[in-house]
Amino acid sequence: MLELNNLHARVVPEDGPSREILKGLSLSVPAGEVHAIMGPNGSGKSTLSYVLTGKHGYDVTSGSATFDGEDLLSLEPEVRAAKGLFLSFQYPLEIAGVPVMTFVRAAMNAQRKARGEPEVSAPEFLKLSKLAATRLRIDSDMLKRPLNVGFSGGEKKRLEIYQMLMLQPRFMILDETDSGLDIDALKVVAEGVNALRGAGHGMLVITHYQRLLDYIKPDRVHILSAGRIVKSGGPDLALELEKSGYDQFLKVD
């Protein structure tokens, strides 16, 4: 479903020199699978999520990324989104003056329009929203407030998953979704995420710690170091990491 082949990418800051962050990353996530990417700070985890979703300021210098066989890198971010790519942000942005539900409905309809589907009706939207909010234990008042403005870290993360449930993406990238969540919130969020697992859906769970993977069980675990996958394995690899740290794998490079 998602195929990355020898991907090299640079971050290009507005001020200062560009730096190569991804240095030949190859990865294949088949439909229906959940893959975890673990790695120390600075290994390129967030850069990977931004390169895949098309954020400005990141240059792919070589290699390829395809989604269902289609070149992903030439598409605008909104086109990638309409094709079913969703990023749960590590730091969700605050959008003053735009209520959550207004925003999500606009996003939903923009995606539907891009896919040539009819707009969501108001009753249908409300029904979906209520379901998602109940599942994530989100207060309906929160959905009327401006997006992420004044929300706690945990509320923001919960709201990312709410958006995910509403938009029903086919491929999800969770960037450090566990940060800022206490254990109860983590369970609720994981439950929401797991509801989207299944045939036809793929997922990349980027995390620093094993903790999240207790609740979102990965099919494969990859260790990212200095911009490359240095080791891949089954779920046990995450446990091994937790026990003995990254160092043993970093020396491989």
Place this chain on the structure above:
Amino acid sequence: MDLADLPSRRTEAWKWSDLRAAMSNQESVLIGTGAMPAEGPIAALAEMFGDGYGASALVVEAPGETFESGITEGDAGQYGSVIVKAGATATMIERIGVSGSRLRPFLPSYARIEIEPGAALHRIIVQANSAPGDERDAAIVLNEVVVKLGEGASFRQFVVAEGSRLTRIETSVTADEGAVVEMNAVYLVAANRHVDLTSRVAHAAPGVHTRQLVRGVARKGGRGVFQGKFLVERAGQKTDAEMAHNALLLEEGAEVFAKPELEIYADDVACAHGNTAGQIDENAVFYLRQRGIPDTEARAMITRAFLLESLPDWMDEVVRAEVEARIDAWLGGAS
């Protein structure tokens, strides 16, 4: 009074709005004789060229009155005074150039407004244009009110302005004890448009509550000017005043000039001011695009929300819808 008597960029209060230079191209305007009066250039020009409200002042005595004054085709501007009697409430709506008909190129308007103790006036100005290249681009719009606000009275104003060759909307308020002042505004300046919002609030007695939130956007070749002054006189103890001006420069080559001023002579006051001019947050734009909202729409959505925060909650639903529609049309590129 001739052209040389008009303020130019060398005049501090007009340094970003060179009226003399703008007027020098207005062949249809003849400057009259006589000296410049103390009320200043807008009053002088409005008296010369404007239509009066009549010999006597417009007096509002009952609560809940609404009066509208549109300056459109055939009008030359207005000059007069308004009195809102004690206990009365009124809404004053001024539409400048909104009708779709052609404006005269020169529109000076000046009013003295007296709001008696306990009275309330809501004032709304909608100054708008149609398509770029429209003849109204050449218009000079000058609008000034001088407000005397009585004890416990309130003056709440909202302005939305798209500008013209030169648009200056000036508001001066002198507030008595316990009065409430609110002066919010939105300006939207496209290429070759100039909006100048100048205001001054004198807190002349204790316990005046003042709020001002001005939000503006400018495109390439457009110019926005905000000059806001809060004066707290020695008698103005317990003044509670906040001023904020925030502008988004939507394109390179957009210009915004701002001069927020606090001048405080009392020692027990709460006064704050904030002033920012910058570009739209690209990270926020990316966030919206990642959710599937196309770039242009994402920018419009963020900008719209930024502007709408300045819309007061007291505004009538119909007028609010009109203002929102103007903002949407402008953001959609119609202006």
